[in-house]
Amino acid sequence: MKKLFNCICLGVFLIVSGCSSDSEDCEVGAVENPNQQGPIDGAIYKQSALDCRVPKLQVFQFNNYTSTEIKANQNTILYISEGTFQKLDGTIIDGEITFSILEMYNAGEIIACQLSTNGINSNQTVEPLLSESIFYINAEHNGNPVLMNGEIQVFIPSDNESLDLSLYVSPSCNEIECSVLWEVVPQYSVFEEPYQDASGNIILGYRAIIGELGWYSFARYNPSTEERGVLYNKAHSPYSLANSNVFLKYDSNSIGVGMFSEYDTENEVFSEKFSQIPKNTTANVIFVSKPESEFLFDSSPVVTKDGKITVTRNTKNGSERNLVDYINNL
Secondary structure (H helix, E strand, C coil), X not given: CHHHHHHHHHXXXXXXXXXXXXXXXXXXXXXXXXXXXXXXXXXXXXXXXXHHHHHHCEEEEEECCCCEEEECCCCCEEEECCCCEECCCCCECCCEEEEEEEEECCHHHHHHCCCCCEEXXXXXXXXXXXXXXXXXXXXXXXXXXXXXXXXXXXXXXXXXXXXXCEEEECCCCCXXXXXXXXXXXXXXXXXXXXXXXXCCCEEXXXXXXXXXXXXXXXXXXXXXXXXXXXXXXXXXXXXXXXXXXXXXEECCCCECEEECCEEECCCCEEECCCCCEECCCEEEEEEEECCCCCEEEEEEEEECCCCEEEEECCCEEECHHHHHHHHHCC
């Protein structure tokens, strides 16, 4: 692996500034580094994950002894039966439930909030899933945590029809501030069924039954049979996993967002590391940091192959909204 990194870095330093990392016609020269900065501790960027997620929580209130339908802003719909929630001691709650939901249906918000579709596959390694939704739910009674005493039916909108989806959760970390890693829920099915409102309007999508609070995704493994490999991204010091992230956004009708999980400090190279990116996948590699009050970001279009490297060179500054719009418009 060290020899591979050395070869990669030699190739990077032979690229002239402003020349595409995918080009074969680059002139030999040194990489200019106009974005060189002093040390960045990463505290602002780490805090931005929670700052991104919490304001997006939508809050609803209802009586626990009343059946309730909740329709969130992006058409995630939950059917909650009476008596669904109980206190931690097992007592059924006779009173008001405060219910919150965070829903995400575009790659820009997922990346800005430092989430991904990375999940554990059948070989027990990590790969980006193809997802139709990411959402988080929580409930409280008088400010206190509660447990679910029953199940909730969830509808998520999707124009992608006839998909073989499964239900995924994040058992290793299931709170709002977590670094989510998706794992399939065995023996839980996702079925295709549209939603029809009282006026007869129909929304296409999928449904599933859930039994706990926390993070959920309706997703599937990438069906590509192409040979798989590792991707790399060169981002100069002072950037590392301590203060930034690199993402891979698939060009897909479903949401595929991988998060690079390794950084080689000697060669200053981010790595996807798990050898689970299919060859010939059209995507964008996206670098994100937040050294001060604004985000710093850049992207490189890529057609993947094992050992492919992209270079973060011409970063842009902007707000969270600027970052989200930039990613969604790629």
